[in-house]
Amino acid sequence: MLDVRGLKVTFAGATTPALRGIDLRLDQAKMVVVGANGSGKTTLIRAVLGLVPPTAGSIAVDGKDVRTIRGAAGLSTNLAEIYRLMSLPVRDLVRLFALLKGGEPAEMEGHLRAFELDPVLGKRLYELSTGQQKLVGDLFAVCFGPRLVLLDEPFDNVDFARRRRLVGLLRALPADILLNTHELELLGSFADWQLGLMFEGQLLGPFSVAELDRLYLTRGDVPEALAVLRTSVGPFSVTRDAGDRPVKSATSLTALVESLA
Amino acid sequence: MNLTRWYAKAMLTNGSLWFWAVAFMAMWLGIGAFLESQGVGTTRSAIVAYTTSWYAVIVLIALSLLAAVISGSYAYGSSALAYAFRYSRLTPAGYLASLVGGSALVGLVLNVVLLGATAGMFGLRFSTTLLPADPIALVGVSLLGGVFFMALSSTLALLAINHLGLRSGDFVGYVPLVLAFVLGNGQVYVAFPRWFVYGSPFNDLTSLLYQGFSGNSATVELGTAAVSLGWVPLLLGMLVWTAALVGCTLVLLRRIRSRNLEERRQI
Structure with missing residues (x-):
């Protein structure tokens, strides 16, 4: 269970915060977070992983503060940097992380075969293509019995057939999932998941992916707003069934805000 | 949780380590055996002393190159370690034990x-058999030397990662190499006082390697009265330094920060 409260992150030397008071609770749920590049999606995941120190607020995994948490093997991620513990072939990394997570290497090896990625077993991570690296990270994230999975752009550089297979795997996974993406066209595959909208370090939601067709963005702070986005060009309200522009009509939230500004 | 075999495999399959710490050092041994040996006397004791001096300094520098490899690996692995200590069964103490x-x-x-390589090249050059007098001692000193340089490079790398940033990490990676080069060669050419040799882990290690190979005590204050160095204080010096640095490494590992590799900027 993930509980994020009032999370703010400002990087050293930065004039604007990367995250501005994120509140998020994930308990027996799967959520897609949609946002443009640079909106703060990856920073949110890195903060939960303990890789970015919060400037303010708190992050708890299963009730334990991430600043002091130890041995919580149930949280996993697809970030490639996490798997650079040692420079070893993928085959050895699979065995190593199975040991560290308390799982069986055969599970990951089976997934690699299913995704026709057996040839990567003898190679080191830096020898893989960008798409292969992404998929290996994705598969590490879903293996060894995770209870909370944090996925950063898991479909980037992944071909269509493997995307479909990965979607099926994620949907069937018995774990809480936080999935970041900037690709709105992928959302149809996750209709029964929660939806978060990330913009300039703010997370709006949770909504439902299924109600995406009913969500609109309206300039200003309107009374019937489901959520209000505070941007550098003024407030924008997320409304249901009526508004200035349907959220789904844009390729990204940034484009949508820019079209209304 | 013991990751020793994984760590040993990762290091032993590192091409950079084999090139610099083995091939490059073997080249220097060849220079010592065939080019620099013209003025060496013909007595057995002179040949052994000359050969052992080269061997001890070269092994010291080779181990310092191992330190450079370990130091560099922290830059790539800082996020992985920060994550693994939180979200896997790996503990800082377990990881450190594996490193040791x-x-x-x-x-x-x-x-x-x-x-x-030393026995082969110098034996060929001097047409004699040159084997270590105390191989068991050399095994112990090698093991200790590996741990010392790991702990030194880990302490420096983690200080940079936790407090200074990766650009400093590039610099501190070379500190063990520079110290090994200066102090190892310095012991051959400069009359270091005895207290200095005992207090310097680099010279403790060189002296112990010398003693293990030649069977004779290393000496100091050449040119005046040669004074033998006792193996007990040399070993004690190494042990104290190694234990202290292993302790520092553990404290710093517990607080490791994730660093973005992009901090290592190009020129």
Whole structure:
């Protein structure tokens, strides 16, 4: 269970915060977070992983503060940097992380075969293509019995057939999932998941992916707003069934805000 | 949780380590054996002293190159470690124990290979058999040397990662190498006082390697009265330094920060 409260992150030397008071609770749920590049999606995941120190607020995994948490093997991620513990072939990394997570290497090896990625077993991570690296990270994230999975752009550089297979795997996974993406066209595959909208370090939601067709963005702070986005060009309200522009009509939230500004 | 075999495998399959710590050092042994040896006397004791001096300094520098490899690996692995200590069964103490085991093993492998190269090249040059007088002692010193350099490079790398940033990490990676080069060669050419040799882990290690190979005590204050160095204080010096640095590494590992590799900027 993930509980994020009032999370703010400002990087050293930065004039604007990367995250501005994120509140998020994930308990027996799967959520897609949609946002443009640079909106703060990856920073949110890195903060939960303990890789970015919060400037303010708190992050708890299963009730334990991430600043002091130890041995919580149930949280996993697809970030490639996490798997650079040692420079070893993928085959050895699979065995190593199975040991560290308390799982069986055969599970990951089976997934690699299913995704026709057996040839990567003898190679080191830096020898893989960008798409292969992404998929290996994705598969590490879903293996060894995770209870909370944090996925950063898991479909980037992944071909269509493997995307479909990965979607099926994620949907069937018995774990809480936080999935970041900037690709709105992928959302149809996750209709029964929660939806978060990330913009300039703010997370709006949770909504439902299924109600995406009913969500609109309206300039200003309107009374019937489901959520209000505070941007550098003024407030924008997320409304249901009526508004200035349907959220789904844009390729990204940034484009949508820019079209209304 | 013991990751020694993984760590040893990662180090022993590192091409950079084999090139610089073995091939490059073997080249220097060749220079010592065939180009620099013209003025060496013909007595057995002179040949052994000359050969052992080269061997001890070369092994010291080779181990410092192992330190450089370990230091660099922290830059790539800081996020992985920060994550693994939180979200896996790996603990800082367990990881450090694996590092100790892995680096000791690699220290031994480097020493055995360079010992063979020394015996082969210098034996060929002087047409005599040159074998270590106390191989058991050399095994122990190799293991200890590997751990010492691991702990030194880990302490420096983690200080940079936790407090200074990766650009400083590039610099501190070379500190063990520079110190090994200066102090190892310095012991051959400069009359270091005895207290200095005992207090310097680099010179403790060189002196112990000298003693293990030649069977004779290393000496100091050449040019005046040669004074023998006792193996007990030399070993004690190494042990104290190694234990202190292992302790520092553990404290710093517990607080490791994730660093973005992009901090290592190009020129």
